[in-house]
Amino acid sequence: MAEVAIERLSKRYPRSSEAAVKEVSLTVADGEFMVLLGPSGCGKSTVLRMIAGLEPITAGTVAIDGKVVNEVPAKARDIAMVFQSYALYPHMDVFDNLAFGLRRRGVPTGEIERRVGLAAAKLGLSPFLRRKPHALSGGQRQRVALGRAIVRDPKVFLFDEPLSNLDAALRVSTRNELIRQQQEIGTTTIYVTHDQVEAMTMGHRICIMDKGEVVQIGKPLAVYRDPATTFVARFLGNPPMNLVPVELSHEDGGAAARLCATGIALRQWSQRTLAGHRTLLLGIRPEDLHEDRREAGAGSDADRLVPLPVRVAAVEPLGAETLLVLTLDGLSAEVIARIGRDTRLRAGDRATIWLDTAAIHLFDPGTTRAIPRDL
Amino acid sequence: MAPQALDWRSPLRRAPLLLFLLVYTVVSGGPFLWVAIMSVRTTPEIFASPYALPSRFHWEKFVDAWTRSNYGTYFWNSIIVVVTAVALLTIIGAMVAHCLARYRFPGDRLIRFVILSGMILPPQLLILSLFQILLEYHLYNTLSGLILVYVAGHLAMTVYILEGFFAQIPQDLFDAAKMDGYGDFEIFWRITLPIGVPALFTTVTLNFIILWNEFLYAVVLLTEDDKRTLPLGIMHFMGSHQLDVGMVATGLMIAIGPVIILYALFSDTMIKGMTAGAVR
Numbered sequence: 198m199a200e201v202a203i204e205r206l207s208k209r210y211p212r213s214s215e216a217a218v219k220e221v222s223l224t225v226a227d228g229e230f231m232v233l234l235g236p237s238g239c240g241k242s243t244v245l246r247m248i249a250g251l252e253p254i255t256a257g258t259v260a261i262d263g264k265v266v267n268e269v270p271a272k273a274r275d276i277a278m279v280f281q282s283y284a285l286y287p288h289m290d291v292f293d294n295l296a297f298g299l300r301r302r303g304v305p306t307g308e309i310e311r312r313v314g315l316a317a318a319k320l321g322l323s324p325f326l327r328r329k330p331h332a333l334s335g336g337q338r339q340r341v342a343l344g345r346a347i348v349r350d351p352k353v354f355l356f357d358e359p360l361s362n363l364d365a366a367l368r369v370s371t372r373n374e375l376i377r378q379q380q381e382i383g384t385t386t387i388y389v390t391h392d393q394v395e396a397m398t399m400g401h402r403i404c405i406m407d408k409g410e411v412v413q414i415g416k417p418l419a420v421y422r423d424p425a426t427t428f429v430a431r432f433l434g435n436p437p438m439n440l441v442p443v444e445l446s447h448e449d450g451g452a453a454a455r456l457c458a459t460g461i462a463l464r465q466w467s468q469r470t471l472a473g474h475r476t477l478l479l480g481i482r483p484e485d486l487h488e489d490r491r492e493a494g495a496g497s498d499a500d501r502l503v504p505l506p507v508r509v510a511a512v513e514p515l516g517a518e519t520l521l522v523l524t525l526d527g528l529s530a531e532v533i534a535r536i537g538r539d540t541r542l543r544a545g546d547r548a549t550i551w552l553d554t555a556a557i558h559l560f561d562p563g564t565t566r567a568i569p570r571d572l
Numbered sequence: 573m574a575p576q577a578l579d580w581r582s583p584l585r586r587a588p589l590l591l592f593l594l595v596y597t598v599v600s601g602g603p604f605l606w607v608a609i610m611s612v613r614t615t616p617e618i619f620a621s622p623y624a625l626p627s628r629f630h631w632e633k634f635v636d637a638w639t640r641s642n643y644g645t646y647f648w649n650s651i652i653v654v655v656t657a658v659a660l661l662t663i664i665g666a667m668v669a670h671c672l673a674r675y676r677f678p679g680d681r682l683i684r685f686v687i688l689s690g691m692i693l694p695p696q697l698l699i700l701s702l703f704q705i706l707l708e709y710h711l712y713n714t715l716s717g718l719i720l721v722y723v724a725g726h727l728a729m730t731v732y733i734l735e736g737f738f739a740q741i742p743q744d745l746f747d748a749a750k751m752d753g754y755g756d757f758e759i760f761w762r763i764t765l766p767i768g769v770p771a772l773f774t775t776v777t778l779n780f781i782i783l784w785n786e787f788l789y790a791v792v793l794l795t796e797d798d799k800r801t802l803p804l805g806i807m808h809f810m811g812s813h814q815l816d817v818g819m820v821a822t823g824l825m826i827a828i829g830p831v832i833i834l835y836a837l838f839s840d841t842m843i844k845g846m847t848a849g850a851v852r
Contacts, residue, residue, distance in 0.1 A: 250750070270750075271751055272751070272755060280744045280747070281744075282742060282744045284744035284745050286745060297752050301752060301754055302753055345748075
C-alpha cells in the first residue's frame with residue numbers, strides 16, 4: 198500500500214542529444230491503477246524503470262509514501278515488476294521462481310510454502326510447481342511472472358507491457374484476470390502499454406505520453422471525451438478522430454466554421470475564445486458521423502445535426518459495424534465514419550452524412566492543443 | 573504432380589554421409605587405437621611387427637611406468653597444476669566476463685581490449701619475461717609459479733568465451749533478480765553462473781585439455797625432476813629409455829586417460845555450450 202509521486206522526472210542517456218524523458222510529474226494514489234500509454238519510444242518504459250530503480254535518474258525525484266527513493270537501490274524499494282519477456286529464471290522450477298524473492302527477504306520456509314501455494318492456487322499454477330519455465334505455455338509463463346510479483350506482497354506493482362507476447366484470445370482473458378487480481382489485492386499499480394484497449398479497460402486513470410513528455414492525465418473516458426491535444430485525439434480511439442482544417446467566420450449569432458462550403462455553428466465556444474483564430478482543426482470522432490438523421494437520435498434538438506455532402510471512397514464492413522471512408526469536395530484528407538452494419542452505401546456513391554455538432558472538438562493548428570468549450 | 577521431395581532418410585541419400593563419417597573415424601581414431609594397442613605390447617614385439625595385434629596383453633607395463641619411471645609423481649604434479657589452474661581460471665574468468673557483459677563503466681572498453689589482446693601474443697614472446705619475473709618472486713621451478721602462468725595465459729580466451737555467452741542472457745533476468753531483492757554478487761552467483769553452466773563446462777574442458785598437454789612453459793619453468801608434469805615426463809622417458817616405443821605408448825595412454833574421462837562426462841554439455849548459447 199503506497200502512494201507513488203514523481204516530480205519533474207527526467208532522463209538523458211549518455212551520448213544522446215535529446216532527453217528520453219522530460220520533466221514528467223505524476224502522482225499515483227494508494228491502491229490506484231495507473232496506465233502509462235504512448236507509442237513505442239515515448240519514454241513510458243523509461244519512467245517505469247526509473248520508478249523501479251533499474252535506471253539512474255538524471256533529474257527530478259521519485260517518492261514512495263512521501264519518501265524520496267532516488268538513491269535507494271532497486272532491491273530495497275519493495276516494488277515488484279512484471280516484464281514483457283516475463284524474465285522467468287530458466288534454471289529454476291515454478292516453485293523456486295515464485296519463492297526466489299521471498300527467500301532473499303528471509304521469510305521462513307513454512308511461510309514461503311504457504312504463500313507460494315496460495316498464489317499458485319489463485320493463478321491455477323498448482324499442477325506445474327515442479328516444471329521449468331521452458332515446459333510451460335506462454336499463458337502459464339505469464340501467470341508465473343504475475344505470481345512472482347503477487348507472492349512478495351510489495352508496496353507497488355509495475356507492469357511493462359505484460360500482455361504483448363500473448364495471442365489475441367489469451368490477451369483478453371489475461372487482461373480480465375489482471376483487473377480482477379488488482380481489484381482483489383488493491384496494490385498501487387503502474388502499468389505501461391501501447392495498447393489503447395488495455396489502457397481504456399484497465400486503468401483507473403491513464404497518463405498519455407509522447408516524445409518523453411506527459412500530454413494528458415485523466416480517467417479513461419474523460420480523456421477520450423476531451424483529448425487535450427491532436428496527438429491524444431488521434432492516439433485514443435480506433436479508427437482515430439477525424440481532424441479537418443476549417444475556416445472561421447464570425448457572425449452576430451456566434452462563430453461558425455466553414456467546412457467545404459457547409460457552415461457549422463460553433464455553439465459551445467464563446468466569441469471571445471475564438472476571436473483570435475482564422476483557421477482551426479475541427480475534430481470529429483467516426484461514431485459522431487451518422488448515415489441516417491433519425492439514427493443519430495437528435496430528437497428534440499434536430500438542428501444539432503449538419504448535413505455534409507460526401508462521396509464514398511470505400512466501405513469496410515467489420516461485422517458489428519461498418520466503416521465508411523469518405524471524401525469531401527475541396528478537402529484532400531479522407532474522413533472516416535463508423536455506422537451501422539446494414540448500410541446500403543457502396544464505394545463511388547454520393548451521399549449525405551450527418552455531423553453531430555455537439556460532438557465537435559476544436560484544436561489550435563499551431564500548438565495542436567484543444568480549445569476548451571466555454572458555453 | 574510435383575516431383576517427390578528428396579528424402580534424406582533413404583539409404584542411397586545417406587551413403588555419402590556414412591562414407592565420410594567412416595573415413596573420418598578411421599583417420600582420427602586409427603592412430604589412437606594404434607597407440608592403445610602398442611601400450612600393451614613390448615618394444616621388441618612392436619619392432620618385429622609394428623601393426624600386429626597384441627599376442628599377449630602386457631598390463632604390467634602400466635604398473636612399471638607408474639612405479640619405476642616416476643610417472644606417479646608427474647601425474648600428481650599435472651593434476652595439482654591443472655586442476656588448480658582450471659579452477660582459478662573458471663572463477664576469475666566468470667567474474668570478469670560477468671562484469672564486462674553486464675556493466676557499463678568508464679574504461680570498460682579499454683579493459684576488455686587489454687584482456688582480450690592477451691590472446692594474440694604468442695607464448696614464445698612472453699617466455700623470457702615470465703622466466704625473469706618468476707625468478708625474482710622466487711616462483712621459478714615451483715608448481716604455484718606454473719599455475720600462475722597458466723592462469724594468466726589462458727584468462728583471455730576464458731573471458732572471451734564466457735563473455736560471449738553471458739552477454740546473451742537477457743538483461744530482464746538480472747533486472748528481475750534486482751527487483752526480487754538481490755545484490756550484484758548474489759546475481760552473479762545465483763543467475764549468471766547456473767545459467768552459464770554449459771559455457772563453464774566448455775571453458776573447463778578446453779582449458780583442462782590444453783593445459784594438460786602444455787609443454788613449452790612447463791619445460792622452461794620447471795627443472796627439477798620431481799616437479800615435472802606429464803608432458804615433460806613422456807619426453808624424459810624417451811631420453812632415458814633410448815626411445816622405448818612400447819613404454820612411450822604406455823605413458824601416452826596414462827596421460828590421455830583424464831582427458832578421455834573429461835570428454836566422456838562433459839562432451840554433450842560442452843557442445844550445447846558452444847552451439848546453443850540462447851537461454852530462452
